[in-house]
Amino acid sequence: MHDLLPAPAISPLRQRLIEEMNLRRFSHETQRNYLRDVGRLATFLGRRPDTASAEDLRRFQVEQREAGVPVPTLNGIVSALRFFFTHALDRPDLARRLVRLAYPRTLPVVLSRAEVARLLAATTCLKHRAALAVAYGAGLRVAEVAALKVTDIDSARMLIRVERGKGGRYRNALLSADLLALLRQWWRAGRQQGVMLGDGWLFPGQHALKPVSTRQLRRVVVEAARAAGIAKRVGPHTLRHSFATHLLEDGTDIRVIQVLLGHAKLDNTAFYTKVATRTVRTVTSPLDRLGLFEAGESAAGS
Incomplete structure (x- = not known):
């Protein structure tokens, strides 16, 4: 009986926001977050968000800050609004009128090659191993891994087409020979299991017509x-942090890494220099070049 009931109507304002996000090819996750954050403002106002004044926005940000909302979350709300x-x-x-707050960035956790x-x-699952190998081997975000389709793997040019990147940006990611071999192994297994479609998701979820969820990949x-x-x-x-750090330690140009990661700003990529310990260890100190001390000489007084 419930199937005969009409679906709840979407307000023109919400529909306009969805259309604008679709136009820019925002990911499903980004759209969900933006709709949620605009809804926060509507709840605070107790009326439609398009009626907000500059003073309303100021009070909203003050209230969110005093409620203890973390700074990264606050800045995400600002982006949405x-x-x-x-x-x-x-x-x-x-x-x-919306203010982004500065905050110190913590150093990312990076795995060693042995830990990866x-x-x-x-x-223990081939599909999961292949998905994590893509995250590390190509430096993809978890949402980008989940959104990959079989047709995004370009074995002729050894590239992965990322068409649902952050901000809806398109880019080509790295496809190594070992990663391609693993993906082909998963393709054959997936076809035998009946979960892989020729033009379907590279990593299907519980249903072949839906992709694996980002929550499942995190777990x-x-x-x-x-x-x-x-x-x-x-x-x-x-795994993405480790990909960037390991490339940097291997001497890959930082601007190449920026392109592979899909960073809009070089500053975001340069942040990995702070955790690239192997790079630091390869640098010769100017003190050593002075030749004042014998190698292995004991410190005075020891």
Whole structure:
């Protein structure tokens, strides 16, 4: 009987916001977050968000800050509301009233090469191992891994087409020979299991017509890290961090890494220089070049 009831109508304002996000090819996860954050403002106001004034926005940010909302979350809300007021309402004057807060970035957790190998070996499911190998071997975000389709693998040019990147940006990612071999192994197994379609998802979920969820991939990484005896706090993004750091340590140009990661700003990529310890160890100190001390000479007074 419920199937005969009409679906709840979407308000014109919500529909306009969805259309603007679709136009820019925002990922499903980004769209969900933006709709949620605009809803926060509507709940705070007790009325439609398009009726907000500059003073309303100031009070909203003060209330969120006093409620203890973390700074990264606050900045995410600002991004959502700026988009809403600029593109859905054509009110850039209100968007400018929203303040992003500066905060110190913590160093990312990075796995050693041996730890990555142990983590991948600890995954017991071929599909999961292939998905995590893509996250590390190509440096993809977890949402990008989940959104890959079989047709995104370009074995002729040895590239992975990422068409649902952050901000809807398109880019080509790295496809190594070993990663391609693993993906072909998964393709054959998936076809035998009846879950792989020629033009379907590279990593199907419980149903072949739906992709694996990012939540499932996060759970897989945590369980694999535990099984591998890795005590670090590990998530899917840890594999992306490790990809960038290991490339940097191997001498890959930082601007090439920026392109592979899909970073809009070089500053975001340069942040990995702070955790590239192998790079630091290869640098010769200017003190050593002075030749004042014998190698292995004991310190005075020891």
